[in-house]
Amino acid sequence: xxxxxxLTKTYTTKHGTVTGVDNVSLDIGKGEIFGIVGYxxxxxxxLIRCINLLERPTSGSVIxxxxxxxxxxxxxLRKARLKIGMIFQHFYLISQKTVYDNIAFALRAAGTPPKxxxxxxxxxxxxxxxxxxxxxxxxxxxxGQKQRVGIARALANNPAVLLCDEATSALDPNTxxxxxxxxxxxxxxxxxxxxxxxxxxxxxxxxxxxxxxMQEGRVIEEGQVYDIFADPQKDLTKEFISSVVSFNVxxxxxxxxxxxxxxxxxxxxVAGESVISDTLQNYPIKGNFxxxxxxYIQERPLGIFIMELKGTSSAVMxxxxxxxxxxxxxxxxxSGH
Amino acid sequence: MxxxxxxxxxLWPEIQTxxxxxxxxxxxxxxxxxxxxxxxxxxxxITDRGLFLENRPVNSVIGFVVNIVRxxxxxxxxxxxxxxxxxxxxxxxxxxxxxxxxxxxxxxxFARIVETSLREIDKGVIEAAIAVGATPxxxxxxxxxPEAKASIIQGVTxxxxxxxxxxxxxxxxxxxxxxxxAIRFGYYRYDNTIMIVTVVILIVLVQLIQQAGDYTAKAxxxx
Numbered sequence: 322x323x324x325x326x327x328l329t330k331t332y333t334t335k336h337g338t339v340t341g342v343d344n345v346s347l348d349i350g351k352g353e354i355f356g357i358v359g360y361x362x363x364x365x366x367x368l369i370r371c372i373n374l375l376e377r378p379t380s381g382s383v384i385x386x387x388x389x390x391x392x393x394x395x396x397x398l399r400k401a402r403l404k405i406g407m408i409f410q411h412f413y414l415i416s417q418k419t420v421y422d423n424i425a426f427a428l429r430a431a432g433t434p435p436k437x438x439x440x441x442x443x444x445x446x447x448x449x450x451x452x453x454x455x456x457x458x459x460x461x462x463x464x465g466q467k468q469r470v471g472i473a474r475a476l477a478n479n480p481a482v483l484l485c486d487e488a489t490s491a492l493d494p495n496t497x498x499x500x501x502x503x504x505x506x507x508x509x510x511x512x513x514x515x516x517x518x519x520x521x522x523x524x525x526x527x528x529x530x531x532x533x534x535m536q537e538g539r540v541i542e543e544g545q546v547y548d549i550f551a552d553p554q555k556d557l558t559k560e561f562i563s564s565v566v567s568f569n570v571x572x573x574x575x576x577x578x579x580x581x582x583x584x585x586x587x588x589x590x591v592a593g594e595s596v597i598s599d600t601l602q603n604y605p606i607k608g609n610f611x612x613x614x615x616x617y618i619q620e621r622p623l624g625i626f627i628m629e630l631k632g633t634s635s636a637v638m639x640x641x642x643x644x645x646x647x648x649x650x651x652x653x654x655x656s657g658h
Numbered sequence: 659m660x661x662x663x664x665x666x667x668x669l670w671p672e673i674q675t676x677x678x679x680x681x682x683x684x685x686x687x688x689x690x691x692x693x694x695x696x697x698x699x700x701x702x703x704i705t706d707r708g709l710f711l712e713n714r715p716v717n718s719v720i721g722f723v724v725n726i727v728r729x730x731x732x733x734x735x736x737x738x739x740x741x742x743x744x745x746x747x748x749x750x751x752x753x754x755x756x757x758x759x760x761x762x763x764x765x766x767x768f769a770r771i772v773e774t775s776l777r778e779i780d781k782g783v784i785e786a787a788i789a790v791g792a793t794p795x796x797x798x799x800x801x802x803x804p805e806a807k808a809s810i811i812q813g814v815t816x817x818x819x820x821x822x823x824x825x826x827x828x829x830x831x832x833x834x835x836x837x838x839x840a841i842r843f844g845y846y847r848y849d850n851t852i853m854i855v856t857v858v859i860l861i862v863l864v865q866l867i868q869q870a871g872d873y874t875a876k877a878x879x880x881x
Contacts, residue, residue, distance in 0.1 A: 375785055402789060403790075411780075413785065414783070415801055415804060416881050417804035417807060417880050417881075418804060427791075427792075430787075471786075474790065475790075
């Protein structure tokens with residue numbers, strides 16, 4: 322659905338040239354929810370703004386639904402944008418127009434005949450759950466409601482793609498969750514491709530299928546959200562994940578343990594099986610849980626446990642091998658002594 | 659000093675005429691300023707760097723002309739435009755003739771005010787409209803003007819009040835009006851009564867305009 326090829330965006334400032342996005346290539350499939358994570362200044366905002374050409378890439382191409390947007394003229398680009406909705410962190414509604422007129426604005430941009438506008442606006446309001454706010458001005462709405470209007474406006478012309486620029490970053494956790502549910506719901510119902518950028522790993526965990534991590538303008542890691550959570554490669558990715566699932570055993574505790582410390586990871590269905598109890602029964606070792614949880618990422622369980630194993634070193638080795646054979650991922654944590 | 663009430667009654671017809679002359683001058687020049695200054699201000703804004711109809715040459719030329727007119731003292735503009743006034747109105751005397759110079763001064767003044775009002779709009783709102791696929795005309799009509807409406811109305815108030823002040827100078831070329839009356843009777847003839855009466859009228863006029871402007875701007879703002 323979206324192919325970003327060798328996209329680079331540089332900015333000329335008083336102090337020279339700054340690279341916002343550095344040679345990024347991504348391929349985002351139809352109906353996918355794709356998350357781009359990074360700290361501020363990592364270039365994710367520039368990247369998403371290049372997808373609908375709010376910012377023109379310095380080089381590279383952006384192909385949305387088969388069309389290379391960088392090759393379109395003004396009028397063609399306007400037409401292409403009708404099929405690419407966008408929502409923003411600060412909503413950016415027209416403050417002097419009612420909810421109705423804000424949504425109708427998008428429809429009129431597409432040249433919708435006046436008599437079908439009102440039906441379509443009602444439909445959209447119903448979808449985002451704001452039918453009773455039709456004639457209210459944005460100032461009278463809460464943040465979550467404003468974002469719902471933003472979503473209705475973005476979806477007005479049945480776009481194939483929805484871009485979310487930090488869409489939940491200005492909202493409280495409960496509202497964030499309700500907006501994410503709405504986005505997921507829309508994604509399922511309309512099979513719309515969603516690209517979102519965020520610095521909140523929770524958002525990615527909640528709704529994204531695939532993700533990319535950006536740092537200094539580059540994509541440093543990319544893959545299925547579940548796989549990245551289970552086995553992050555880069556330090557930055559680990560840092561982001563630890564904000565959601567933290568498994569750090571305090572330093573002073575590490576020094577107190579005499580056995581072998583292991584981190585055991587169960588993916589998917591295995592998480593529900595009795596691998597650990599089987600292991601403890603079959604091998605002459607004692608196990609001691611220090612930390613553990615089962616996280617659900619996209620409804621798939623991911624079990625992570627930190628254990629202390631006590632026994633002869635050969636028995637521990639055998640036990641580890643056994644767990645690995647039961648498709649658990651086992652990692653020995655270097656102890657403090 | 660002291661006010662001679664008899665004098666007021668005696669000169670009442672003159673005061674009335676002068677008042678309507680002032681209203682005529684302000685009415686005409688304000689209309690021209692709105693009709694030409696508003697689009698000019700919009701043009702100054704949307705052709706600026708980073709905006710949706712960015713056009714450096716157009717922006718520089720308009721900006722330069724606006725600055726030139728604004729830097730000429732009004733009293734000099736008044737005299738310098740006598741030939742233009744004669745060409746447009748066929749005369750150089752009276753409130754209608756004076757309206758030509760007032761208009762020329764008010765257009766760039768109002769244009770800059772409009773530009774400043776538009777700058778107050780959050781760029782994100784304009785960007786959201788671009789992202790939605792809106793045409794430049796739609797963005798002007800449905801985003802820029804509504805969002806800046808309250809601020810532009812404050813600008814209109816400011817323009818009217820400046821015009822009241824400028825119109826007093828129109829007396830120099832025989833333009834008439836309240837200010838002219840104040841100068842001719844109050845200042846040249848040391849007629850304190852007329853001086854005080856005209857100044858009071860001007861004060862009341864300005865206060866009313868300011869209050870009406872403030873009220874309207876507040877009433878239409880939906881924020």
